[in-house]
Amino acid sequence: MIAFFLGTHPELSLAELRLVFETRETLRYLSVALFDLDEEVVSKRFTALGGVPRYGSVLGTIPRHDDEIERKIQEVLITDLKEESRREYVISLYGVKLDKRSFHHDLKDLLSGVKYDGKFDEPQHAPATSAHVLARGGHEYSLVMIENLVYVIKTKQVQDAKFWSIIDAERPERDMKIGMLPAKLARMMINMSGAEMGGKLWDPFVGLGTVAMQAAFLGIPVHGTDKAQQSIEKSRQNMQWLIKKGLVAQAKHTLLQEPIERARVDRSISAIVTEPFLGKPRFKPFASGVLAQREWKQINRLYGSLLQIAAKTLSSGDRLVMVKPLFSFVARNGREWYNPPLAASPSVWRIPELIQDIGPLIWTHRDSVVGRQIMILEKR
Numbered sequence: 001m002i003a004f005f006l007g008t009h010p011e012l013s014l015a016e017l018r019l020v021f022e023t024r025e026t027l028r029y030l031s032v033a034l035f036d037l038d039e040e041v042v043s044k045r046f047t048a049l050g051g052v053p054r055y056g057s058v059l060g061t062i063p064r065h066d067d068e069i070e071r072k073i074q075e076v077l078i079t080d081l082k083e084e085s086r087r088e089y090v091i092s093l094y095g096v097k098l099d100k101r102s103f104h105h106d107l108k109d110l111l112s113g114v115k116y117d118g119k120f121d122e123p124q125h126a127p128a129t130s131a132h133v134l135a136r137g138g139h140e141y142s143l144v145m146i147e148n149l150v151y152v153i154k155t156k157q158v159q160d161a162k163f164w165s166i167i168d169a170e171r172p173e174r175d176m177k178i179g180m181l182p183a184k185l186a187r188m189m190i191n192m193s194g195a196e197m198g199g200k201l202w203d204p205f206v207g208l209g210t211v212a213m214q215a216a217f218l219g220i221p222v223h224g225t226d227k228a229q230q231s232i233e234k235s236r237q238n239m240q241w242l243i244k245k246g247l248v249a250q251a252k253h254t255l256l257q258e259p260i261e262r263a264r265v266d267r268s269i270s271a272i273v274t275e276p277f278l279g280k281p282r283f284k285p286f287a288s289g290v291l292a293q294r295e296w297k298q299i300n301r302l303y304g305s306l307l308q309i310a311a312k313t314l315s316s317g318d319r320l321v322m323v324k325p326l327f328s329f330v331a332r333n334g335r336e337w338y339n340p341p342l343a344a345s346p347s348v349w350r351i352p353e354l355i356q357d358i359g360p361l362i363w364t365h366r367d368s369v370v371g372r373q374i375m376i377l378e379k380r
């Protein structure tokens, strides 16, 4: 049994996991999802995921009301640590109460040479916190209470925080005004699209190339188009930077200035992943819902063009994964979101069966005024 620790937008992480591993979780509680998968299968694909800070194997479960729960958790840890050359560990608690210091004292009596690293306050959602122990050859155990059981989970891999910060912060061409897709979100969207190394992925609003760069990391050939020549040049710079920096060996890509309204049908494309124009850059919420609706009226034609050309380009079973904006506006009782309607004809598109019960996939931040809904549409 594998436990995935979900990212800042758990529903999106869950959708990514289900679509990548083509199965549903057996249990989910807040930011933890348990999947019945082989560790070998997961370990090969983990670094390709965007929305999962870390995962681990379930070593054992103990009933929460067991009188000897601490001793039993210690037993699980001892059995595991005995096999390890470096007996250093850290514990993360999820709904479990434990005095870590005294727990460790007892453990020390039972297992010689064991060392506890209590430098960080847990639970640790961010990969960087437990990564320091793992990097030294130590171990992280998480105790997660779900219903009447405590799951003892041993971390197997954590996301490479350094890699993601380089990608987001150091690429040469950045532009806060045109709105850049967060790199992790772009990665998740590609994974949700089912794009594979054999097929070609198209981003018709390539912008600064966030999606194209992520496709390159996964070895997926990508075709990027955009109305603005300036965007094409900037995305080209970003792709070249990836290669120069040695982050990818090669990136099979073509970039072309072409507005969506004049896009040609290219049948070699097997997935479309894109973030269209989200409206004029905004730093404040709309003053009313009516103004937010008016903004959508100005731009929804682009979304209609995208759906039309996507329907002609993709074959049955292929996916279009796209961002649709949400606009924040000032309402009587504070701020609200306007989530515009987008009619994707049900006779042409369906939502993949595996994610139908998850609900709308929304990516927003506390202070953001334009949010994103990720739509995953599969061609019938």
Ligand SMILES: C[S@@+](CC[C@H](N)C(=O)[O-])C[C@H]1O[C@@H](n2cnc3c(N)ncnc32)[C@H](O)[C@@H]1O
Pocket (backbone or CB within 6 Å): 178, 179, 180, 181, 182, 204, 205, 206, 207, 208, 209, 210, 211, 225, 226, 227, 228, 231, 258, 259, 260, 261, 274, 275, 276, 277, 278, 302
């Ligand atoms: C929100 S940006 C995409 C940003 C991109 N996802 C990134 O992270 O770099 C939208 C892009 O759509 C382009 N665009 C606007 N209208 C277009 C149209 N009619 N056809 C194609 N591209 C268009 C803009 O030039 C802009 O680069």
